[in-house]
Amino acid sequence: MGGVFLVGVNQAKAVGDAYFPQNTTVTLTEGDFTIVGPSDADTVVTNGNVSITVTISADQTFTLQSAGRKLLNNDGGFVHTCADDKSSLIITTTTTITVIITPSSTTCGSTSTGGSSGGGGGGSTTTTSTPTPTSTPTFTPEPTPTPTSTPVSSPVVTGSTPASRGFTNLTSLSLKEGDVISATGSSDPDVYIVNAWGYKRLFLNPVIFGFYGHLGGFSKVKTTVAPVRDTLVTSGLFRNCETNDQKVYGVESTGEDTAMLHWVNTSGAQAVADDSDFFKKVFCINSREFGWYKQGAPYSSVNQIPAYTRTTSGSNAPVSVVKKLKIVGSAPKVNVRDGGSLTAKIIGQVLPDEQYDFLTKNSSGWYNIKKGGVVWGWVFGQYVKEL
Numbered sequence: 001m002g003g004v005f006l007v008g009v010n011q012a013k014a015v016g017d018a019y020f021p022q023n024t025t026v027t028l029t030e031g032d033f034t035i036v037g038p039s040d041a042d043t044v045v046t047n048g049n050v051s052i053t054v055t056i057s058a059d060q061t062f063t064l065q066s067a068g069r070k071l072l073n074n075d076g077g078f079v080h081t082c083a084d085d086k087s088s089l090i091i092t093t094t095t096t097i098t099v100i101i102t103p104s105s106t107t108c109g110s111t112s113t114g115g116s117s118g119g120g121g122g123g124s125t126t127t128t129s130t131p132t133p134t135s136t137p138t139f140t141p142e143p144t145p146t147p148t149s150t151p152v153s154s155p156v157v158t159g160s161t162p163a164s165r166g167f168t169n170l171t172s173l174s175l176k177e178g179d180v181i182s183a184t185g186s187s188d189p190d191v192y193i194v195n196a197w198g199y200k201r202l203f204l205n206p207v208i209f210g211f212y213g214h215l216g217g218f219s220k221v222k223t224t225v226a227p228v229r230d231t232l233v234t235s236g237l238f239r240n241c242e243t244n245d246q247k248v249y250g251v252e253s254t255g256e257d258t259a260m261l262h263w264v265n266t267s268g269a270q271a272v273a274d275d276s277d278f279f280k281k282v283f284c285i286n287s288r289e290f291g292w293y294k295q296g297a298p299y300s301s302v303n304q305i306p307a308y309t310r311t312t313s314g315s316n317a318p319v320s321v322v323k324k325l326k327i328v329g330s331a332p333k334v335n336v337r338d339g340g341s342l343t344a345k346i347i348g349q350v351l352p353d354e355q356y357d358f359l360t361k362n363s364s365g366w367y368n369i370k371k372g373g374v375v376w377g378w379v380f381g382q383y384v385k386e387l
Contacts, residue, residue: 082108162198241284340366
């Protein structure tokens with residue numbers, strides 16, 4: 001199947017709810033496992049090809065099966081069942097919970113070595129109804145190389161990466177995966193959604209944002225500051241996960257609120273050669289958004305994908321003001337943590353009278369500071385004086 005992006009399901013990240021309309025194969029160390037469609041969850045993420053972390057809310061059902069009849073151990077107390085041809089685990093709940101599923105190398109009928117195990121062979125699997133999907137899953141897989149009809153001779157890594165913007169993790173920015181953000185007091189009021197790898201996608205206009213009602217609308221947008229927003233690199237790589245379309249598309253802005261999609265007609269191996277973070281930049285969209293765009297001519301290389309921004313009619317945009325603080329107090333050193341709380345990990349220390357730029361202050365009185373022009377960590381307000 002030349003030129004088609006085959007996206008393997010090795011990792012998943014959520015734009016909203018993780019909805020699987022049909023059977024989806026997940027490859028782990030212990031073999032291939034099937035997420036039985038329709039399954040519905042908030043997020044589904046694999047962990048080093050060893051386990052699957054599922055966050056699920058009330059009225060959702062998530063079903064995992066093993067054709068190899070592996071024991072589907074989990075920390076949620078859910079018991080799997082064993083049939084002659086498969087083992088199955090069904091997760092339902094009345095509240096929001098997170099369950100880690102760690103399949104065992106042991107098969108049904110053998111002795112289990114840990115976790116919650118099911119009964120022996122001869123059991124049966126029951127099926128339950130699944131709610132209507134309200135959103136789409138976001139897959140960020142490792143690439144599966146496929147033949148390409150348009151090879152690229154010399155790979156060139158293009159575009160900014162989170163590391164070049166000072167990105168460390170979302171916690172250091174007081175954000176979490178799936179947050180919808182907008183920077184207050186800046187010339188760019190646009191709304192973005194973020195992922196765990198330090199990328200964000202732009203909602204080009206209010207119509208497109210309205211296609212994702214599960215995000216809660218503009219009242220649920222989290223306000224941040226321009227330096228935090230700009231630490232996250234904007235990506236314009238999409239695929240339609242609602243139809244499980246394996247093709248990846250690049251977005252070209254054609255006006256202030258308009259754009260078109262271009263199929264990136266290259267192999268997964270070549271895409272990663274051109275941009276090692278390529279698959280971390282792919283965001284899921286639903287069928288309504290996919291149908292909203294016009295289709296442009298395919299791109300034959302990752303290097304053809306333009307920077308994805310919304311063209312604005314204004315010029316002379318105001319520059320956001322960077323705030324400064326000074327370390328004060330009698331302590332010889334003050335800890336810097338990777339989050340705004342005493343439970344966060346210590347990542348460094350600062351000294352009295354040292355001055356730093358800061359991005360924001362959280363409700364608990366912690367300041368998010370920069371070092372060397374990039375986001376660093378958090379210091380407690382008791383040891384800080386704003387300048």
